[in-house]
Amino acid sequence: VAVRGEHVYAARLAKSAIAARGAVELHLSERGAISNLKLRPCAYPPLDLDEKNSSSSRANDADKGKLPPGACLLRVRAVGLNFRDVLNVMGLYPGDPGAPGGDCCGTVVSVGSGVDNVRVGDDVFGLAPGCLQSYVATDARLVHPLPGSSSPSSSSSSSSRASVLLHEQAAALPVITATVQVALVDLARVKAGDRVLVHAASGGVGMAAIQLCHTVGATVFGTVGSDAKKAFVRSLGVKYITTSRDAAAFETDMNTFLSQHNHNTNRDQDSQQGAANNKVDVVLNSLPGAMLEASLRLLGHGGRFMELGKRGIYSPAQMRRCRPDVTYEAIAVDHMVESDPAWFQTMLKRITRLLETGFITPPPTHAFDMTSASGKHDALAAFRFMQRAQHMGKVVIRLPSIADNNYRLSGRQQTDNNEARQSLTRGGGTYVVTGGLGGLGLVVARWLVV
Numbered sequence: 419v420a421v422r423g424e425h426v427y428a429a430r431l432a433k434s435a436i437a438a439r440g441a442v443e444l445h446l447s448e449r450g451a452i453s454n455l456k457l458r459p460c461a462y463p464p465l466d467l468d469e470k471n472s473s474s475s476r477a478n479d480a481d482k483g484k485l486p487p488g489a490c491l492l493r494v495r496a497v498g499l500n501f502r503d504v505l506n507v508m509g510l511y512p513g514d515p516g517a518p519g520g521d522c523c524g525t526v527v528s529v530g531s532g533v534d535n536v537r538v539g540d541d542v543f544g545l546a547p548g549c550l551q552s553y554v555a556t557d558a559r560l561v562h563p564l565p566g567s568s569s570p571s572s573s574s575s576s577s578s579r580a581s582v583l584l585h586e587q588a589a590a591l592p593v594i595t596a597t598v599q600v601a602l603v604d605l606a607r608v609k610a611g612d613r614v615l616v617h618a619a620s621g622g623v624g625m626a627a628i629q630l631c632h633t634v635g636a637t638v639f640g641t642v643g644s645d646a647k648k649a650f651v652r653s654l655g656v657k658y659i660t661t662s663r664d665a666a667a668f669e670t671d672m673n674t675f676l677s678q679h680n681h682n683t684n685r686d687q688d689s690q691q692g693a694a695n696n697k698v699d700v701v702l703n704s705l706p707g708a709m710l711e712a713s714l715r716l717l718g719h720g721g722r723f724m725e726l727g728k729r730g731i732y733s734p735a736q737m738r739r740c741r742p743d744v745t746y747e748a749i750a751v752d753h754m755v756e757s758d759p760a761w762f763q764t765m766l767k768r769i770t771r772l773l774e775t776g777f778i779t780p781p782p783t784h785a786f787d788m789t790s791a792s793g794k795h796d797a798l799a800a801f802r803f804m805q806r807a808q809h810m811g812k813v814v815i816r817l818p819s820i821a822d823n824n825y826r827l828s829g830r831q832q833t834d835n836n837e838a839r840q841s842l843t844r845g846g847g848t849y850v851v852t853g854g855l856g857g858l859g860l861v862v863a864r865w866l867v868v
């Protein structure tokens with residue numbers, strides 16, 4: 419209490435128990451170690467907008483701090499990690515992959531001129547390079563409204579099967595689904611009866627590939643790195659699973675599996691046909707060295723070899739020399755996106771349709787929180803978890819907002835929060851919240867009634 423002349427002043431403001439903070443970014447000081455990633459406050463709007471503007475031919479002083487034409491600014495909600503991000507941070511990705519973070523789900527907070535596929539307020543998913551931060555600007559062609567979003571550009575209806583997609587589920591989808599659609603649908607043209615070898619089958623790409631193969635009626639032969647992953651992939655309905663870490667054991671197991679499968683499915687064929695059937699039709703490869711060589715030996719005449727790896731892979735000429743019969747594709751979705759963003763917009767629409775019709779469902783996610791105070795659940799823990807290849811499905815980093823319905827308070831925060839509410843409000847009282855439909859108004863209203 420402060421006494422000033424005849425006036426007595428009492429403190430009317432109390433500190434909120436909710437640790438609201440401003441925009442943050444996961445900054446990478448230099449490549450080489452995960453510990454080089456540091457969470458730090460960042461500017462809003464992002465400072466690199468001016469950098470992006472300066473590359474636009476229409477930029478002038480009036481454009482400072484504005485979005486470039488064709489871009490949109492997202493409040494990032496969740497980031498799906500890819501193995502590429504781990505390699506990027508470790509400095510093991512060939513070339514310059516840019517800042518880590520690509521797969522993203524967020525809410526559009528502003529749009530540049532000429533953008534008509536998304537509008538402010540839409541929840542969108544897609545790619546936003548360098549999205550490990552609260553706000554990121556991206557080419558609007560690289561994002562699309564989530565199924566069930568309000569945008570007129572979204573073909574979805576609120577009754578669609580995918581309308582309850584969580585932010586982290588949406589962030590898990592873009593790269594893995596696009597990769598599998600390109601590799602197995604567009605290039606390998608996987609069909610019913612095909613035998614498809616899927617390496618790292620319990621990862622994001624692996625799970626999406628299994629789903630696709632099962633939908634079209636192809637048989638999956640999967641590889642994994644541990645017994646826990648084996649049990650997981652078996653639970654997805656895959657019968658033939660072997661190791662991703664021991665090339666000799668892999669090849670032996672695969673030969674056994676293929677003759678079992680051959681025996682079960684083609685009892686009436688002659689022996690020549692039988693030998694041809696002891697091979698796979700398609701390889702979805704991401705493993706180098708002896709695993710690659712063994713996979714190639716297991717691929718039948720005229721088979722399709724879809725290479726997803728970056729290091730230690732065959733050049734097309736090398737493959738032509740050693741297996742001229744094989745269709746070989748070294749796929750780089752990141753380069754495809756960079757050289758043709760409009761193609762990726764078409765791909766996002768395709769993914770949305772596949773979700774709406776139930777042809778694909780998001781993989782299980784293992785979620786970490788960007789601003790978690792616990793070292794076990796923060797963004798660095800997410801990178802380390804993926805680096806150790808402990809995950810099954812997708813690793814996702816959430817950037818929750820206190821305005822989110824599912825924002826979680828810690829036990830201590832919950833107690834403080836309840837005490838603050840009791841001391842400041844009267845049970846059964848009536849309160850007027852001005853500007854109640856704004857972000858802060860909604861948070862206050864929810865706080866009053868919870």
Ligand SMILES: NC(=O)c1ccc[n+]([C@@H]2O[C@H](COP(=O)([O-])OP(=O)(O)OC[C@H]3O[C@@H](n4cnc5c(N)ncnc54)[C@H](OP(=O)(O)O)[C@@H]3O)[C@@H](O)[C@H]2O)c1
Pocket residue numbers: 499500501502593594597618619620621622623624641642643644647662663704705725726727749750751752805806807808809811
């Ligand atoms: N070219 C493209 O356009 C493109 C696009 C997307 C992904 N990819 C590549 O496709 C692969 C799968 O992608 P993803 O995002 O779904 O990754 P992921 O499968 O979730 O993670 C990579 C997996 O590789 C396996 N692995 C095998 N040997 C390993 C080793 N020595 N150290 C660490 N991991 C090892 C691990 O599974 P196990 O423990 O089961 O062996 C690990 O979980 C990755 O190599 C990725 O870079 C390429």
